Amino acid sequence: MKHLIFFLSFTIVQFTIHAQMNVYPTHWWVGMKNPSLQLMVHSTKDINKNVIVTDPAITITSVHQPENKHYLFIDIVIKPNAQTGNYTFQFGDKSILQYELKKRETGHSNLHQGVHSSDLVYLIMPDRFSNGNKSNDAFSDLKDSISDRNNPYARHGGDIAGIVSKLDNLKKIGVTTLWMTPMMENDMPRMQEGKYWMSGYHGYWITNHYNVDKRLGSNDEYKNLVKVAHQKGMKIIQDAVYNHVGVYHNTVVDLPMKSWLNQWDSYQGANHREEVFMDPYASNIDKKIMIGGWFVPHLPDLNLANPYCAKFIIQNTIWSTEEFGLDGWRVDTYKYCDEKFLNEINIALEKEYPQLTFFGEAWTNSVPASAYFARNNIKASFNHNLHGVIDFPLNNAILEAVNQPFGWTEGIMKVYMTLSQDFLYQDPNKNCIFLDNHDTNRFFSIIGEDLSKYKMALGLLFTLRGIPQVYYGTEILMKNFKDPNDAAVRKDYPGGWVSDSINKFDSKQLSSNELDAYNFFGKLANYRKTSLPLTIGKTKQFIPQNGIYVYFKTYKDQTLMCVVNTNNDQSELQLDRFIESMKGFSKSMDVLNDNKKEPLAKKFVISAKSFNMYELVK
Template sequence: MRIVIAIIFIFIHLASFAQVNRIEPLNWWVGMNNPNVQLLIYGNNISKKTVRIDYPGVELIKQQQVENPNYLFLDLKIHPDAKAGKVSLVFQEKGKKDYVKAYELKARDAAKRALQGVDASDFVYLIMPDRFANGDPSNDRIKGMADQSLNRDSMYHRHGGDLQGIINNLDYLEELGVTALWLNPVLTNDQPLTSYHGYANTESYYVDPRFGGNEAYRKLIEECHKRGIKMIQDLVHNHFGTEHFTVKDMPMKDWVHQWDSFTKTNYREQVHMDPYAAKADKDIMLNGWFDRHMPDMNQHNPYVKNYITQSHIWWVEEMGIDGFRLDTYAYNDLGFMAEWGKAIDAEYPKMTYFGETWVHGIPNQAYFTKADKISQGIDTKLQGVTDFQAYWAINEALNGNFGWMDGVVRLYNTFASDFMYEDPYRNVVFLDNHDLSRFLSVVGEDFNKYKSGIAWLLTTRGIPQLYYGTEILMKNFASPDGLVREDFPGGWKNDKANKFTAAGRTEKENEAFNYVKTLANYRKNNPVLQDGKMLQFIPEDGIYVYFRYNDDKRVMVIMNSKQESVKLQTKRYQEGIGQYTQATNVVTGANIENLDELDIPAVSTQVFELK
């Protein structure tokens, strides 16, 4: 009996003092451009406490109670003379002993931001971490997490890929010519189902332990930076997962958008720019939930705005992130995104970010970008977009009809509309990604079309992005999307073949890999294909010709979308050719002694460096 009483006494004693379960951000820094930071304090009835701070250079501006007594929000100002160290947060309540929590202020590390900024000089490689490589089988399942699935035969279950698996294969990526990695979200996703993809995060400051946690992420970024490879973090402003602690126990009722009954977004970006849009339609687009397990965050709520923005700044400062990809951009409140952009730019002038704009029509896409030319009225600060218009155009160029409006005309027309962007070179061009059918399948497994698309990707304007496995001819259609999220062969110990090595690839796979590698490394070493100017000619009879040029070099790209080879008379393109008389085929190395007439094989894109 005495033992039981003692245990109860100890439990009550601890409960009365251990009020704080979380403080977020986990830490902060001295010397930030914005001296203000808002701490979210979470704990049982923590609002009963008052907080005192006595630390030189740190001022508690305001303590804010909200509807839920389990939350306190502390507004701190960190003055320029503040030093790095442990700040004591003293929680006080009448009749109870003071409770002290240490909050760390760190010194900033400028070296982490040495590579910051992803631009047209980069070649981005997109990885879904759960499906790339399993470098640490010990973290395949984590006790206590909701999703305990581990089944590589199921497209909906976890497969065990992790960040160590990526680290183990950095040599492969470096050989391919990759200069930046974009990982699908790595934050903890403790949802009970389909948690592998990461787009319903349940934590804001922790990498999923099944990927290796924060330390594995730090190690990956450090190893990438040693090789000159940048890290792009995938951010989701629009929604959290339903298991996020701030959703399960919300600070206030309007933390997320709530409806009388479940209301899904209508997925119609047109309401942003439609001069006749019904307010009801716009409300559903912006405030409806993306899915049942993805509650829509209320981006008009100042606490939500601070919580989201500060978490993103934290990842940059803590880990050395070089760029952001912003998920489901069109579903966000554009006023908030403008505020977010200003906050990021103020701390990191070299930081770049691009938004997913899965929309239809060039004006609709340009509408969301920074200082656009079509008068949307809000400078969202969005520097670039995932260029879906170019994606649909290259597909039509390779698969479309021929005649007066042949497929390549849409490609030409798309780039002719680049006047709508402040800088179209900041747009990310791609052939496929984790939501789309794989490129090889889209072109009917036609290897010539595949190579033609790769050549376009690595020579056109913008930032090229390759989806993992495209270089080894992975295929499938996105119906459902899990089919295009298969494991990279060789990423698991007992895989039958290791496609990370030339010996493990078939002859055709090696041809594809080497084709990508050759063009990507040529691009990497020749700024003319990065920030060089572009000159294009109106397509004729299925032939599309464009040039990339600067003061040092000139590259001529010829896309023949027809099923037969052509002898191309080049007099029409003299403006691009200029005084050059010879050329070298960038892929084959073959020399061309006479530029007056060029043999262009059927269904191919030829890349020539003019001499």
């Protein structure tokens, strides 16, 4: 090993004088199921393409130099007997690259465990949640060097340390899983979107796929967050962006090849129409613009049909899963990506991590369109292999259910109708279901800040099929419309900053309405965590009548009856229609109210605008 250490220090001296060489992935591991790896080597000068590796545990299978000679793509195969340590790549001009293979983390069994319908996902925008480390708020060497909480479009200083400090608060209210907006470096200046100059505080303008943004913390801090979460029995989902990168991304500043990006003669934005993929009458140009058009001018669109670009993203996603110990992925802008690439990356992830969960943001307005992007039962021109989608159709249905009067196709009927189309999905339980997120109006505002509607909507979210997701602050009634834009629904969590005048992480400081919401949230979320009927049970729904929706969740001999009354008046519910699900039970226990067992009568009296849940008892 001694001579290797000597080599390494020698190399550093050489390259500080001549050129800086970087390699991606920055390191890899021994013992991965796929022994093949493509190293993308980048230098500030032309790279000599004659390369050898001095250790027989690694074989070079091919070398590709693109038109930009600052790059070299080296395909290698790592032998099963390869040891951990540094491997030396020698180039024809005598320059040298050390590549490290590490030992895989095997210390705890709950790595890459996947996220299921028994989980509750809590979406956090780290910059806006809690500031645990004031010293990392701003850096003068970054293109956006200001942190300013008075500016809704600037960075506010929230970070990983803040999230770690609040894990127990979240666990207490039944949260099992965190999904954070992207954690990787966004070294971008402020960019104009509409009338406003925005910071990349949301994380979707990635400029380096291998470094956590230092305003959020370090790679080690992120690793530690996952470790601490796992120790508490919680899980972490990372947000991925396959479709685009920030205009200052390291591969855009020095482009490996023209075809790395989807390039147009003049700026071409995407048309945002998912119909082009499934529409039997679609035109070629519409599809080309959907896949290759740019999301906005400062987010270059990756050409994921380019095998080198595809491999860069696939290997980075595996690298991140391994490096940080992630349990799943939420994939941004899923419907804008090359379809073959999407299936390829899912297969590669599943091969290494069979339990890993991934769901995609295919923002669609119909069940067939959503199901198209997941494993489905549809005969279409392309078969996607995604586990589940972020369920926008059910989101619309729940919001209409609590907001619209009952009708033949309106109000709560929308939930019934939407679920009846689940035959299109192979496993609708893998969909991520939600009431709002960082791209939508906050649902408490949508429902007119009505606490009864809040409980109905949350009741539906926590008991319908799928993996429920809430947006940070839902438990304390954070509200707002996207007016004038997204920033209005991405406000700081009150109390996340020590200087805040009120701390809403402390339930003693909540208003009576907030406390009512917080308690309802915690009670139902903690109940569902261990409820087999709710998490893995079967659903049976009955046609809504007179504004009342009844469905049953059953697992073996356990049965739960859910009743949603969307009427503005108290209503009587005759039970004889539900005999097929109630047969053999003699009592009911009102889970959310008194928890008392009452003999089953012929009817229930259901409060106006309410969500009710009864455990049936023999």
